[in-house]
Amino acid sequence: MIQMFDVYKVYPNKHSALTAINLHINKGDFTFLTGQSGAGKTTMINLIFCAERATKGQIVVKGINLGKIKKSRIPYLRRDIGVVFQDFKLLNSRTVFENVVFALEVTGARRAEIKRKAWQVLKLVGLQNRLDATPLELSGGEQQRIAIARAIINDPTILLADEPTGNLDSEITHDIMELFKNINNRGTTVVIATHNNTLAQQYATRHLTLERGRIINPEEQ
Ligand SMILES: Nc1ncnc2c1ncn2[C@@H]1O[C@H](COP(=O)(O)OP(=O)(O)OP(=O)(O)O)[C@@H](O)[C@H]1O
Ligand SMILES: [Mg+2]
Numbered sequence: 001m002i003q004m005f006d007v008y009k010v011y012p013n014k015h016s017a018l019t020a021i022n023l024h025i026n027k028g029d030f031t032f033l034t035g036q037s038g039a040g041k042t043t044m045i046n047l048i049f050c051a052e053r054a055t056k057g058q059i060v061v062k063g064i065n066l067g068k069i070k071k072s073r074i075p076y077l078r079r080d081i082g083v084v085f086q087d088f089k090l091l092n093s094r095t096v097f098e099n100v101v102f103a104l105e106v107t108g109a110r111r112a113e114i115k116r117k118a119w120q121v122l123k124l125v126g127l128q129n130r131l132d133a134t135p136l137e138l139s140g141g142e143q144q145r146i147a148i149a150r151a152i153i154n155d156p157t158i159l160l161a162d163e164p165t166g167n168l169d170s171e172i173t174h175d176i177m178e179l180f181k182n183i184n185n186r187g188t189t190v191v192i193a194t195h196n197n198t199l200a201q202q203y204a205t206r207h208l209t210l211e212r213g214r215i216i217n218p219e220e221q
Pocket of ligand 1: 011012013015035036040041042043044086195
């Protein structure tokens with residue numbers, strides 16, 4: 001589902017964020033990517049959904065070589081990849097409902113279908129009573145849960161979550177992990193990036209650790 005072959009990422013300022021990354025994430029895996037701040041977790045996530053390009057090496061996602069993908073195909077690839085961003089990236093002038101359905105509207109889904117799915121995912125994350133609020137009227141944890149609802153509304157094949165429980169207390173963190181597990185049980189390949197090693201040990205079926213841009217436990221792959 002996600003493969004990397006000797007991947008390097010060097011940012012324009014010459015900072016080397018990833019070095020010699022080889023990985024093979026299979027369909028249905030529930031993978032944790034851990035590492036300290038600056039280890040390269042967000043960079044890995046950004047490479048997988050084509051927000052950044054590898055400097056060297058090959059990345060294959062759903063059988064598509066990202067080094068060769070046409071720009072016009074990238075939106076189609078992204079429709080099938082849900083992303084929970086570390087900084088949420090919510091539209092503050094839009095309501096909870098509008099934020100969550102945004103990705104569905106561009107696919108041309110029908111209004112009734114959009115409403116049904118929005119209700120379903122917002123119920124899953126426990127925010128079905130806040131449809132008309134705007135993100136700035138919500139707590140950090142609530143905003144994080146909207147970001148999760150938005151990422152899963154399209155039933156993506158791959159779900160990438162960057163520090164998805166960073167602002168949540170341990171009870172809600174557990175609920176969110178159970179939610180990710182449920183999504184995973186429906187066949188979605190889930191990749192969760194976090195600095196929280198304990199969380200990974202508790203929930204991961206696969207656990208990759210990054211240290212200064214290198215995977216230090218490749219034998220687990
Ligand atoms: N756009 C960029 N330009 C230059 N350097 C960058 C850029 N983005 C990230 N970096 C550098 O690359 C390294 C890896 O960053 P990355 O954001 O992937 O780390 P991270 O593991 O997600 O950290 P955190 O836990 O703090 O989110 C860091 O040293 C960072 O400073
Ligand atoms: Mg990060």
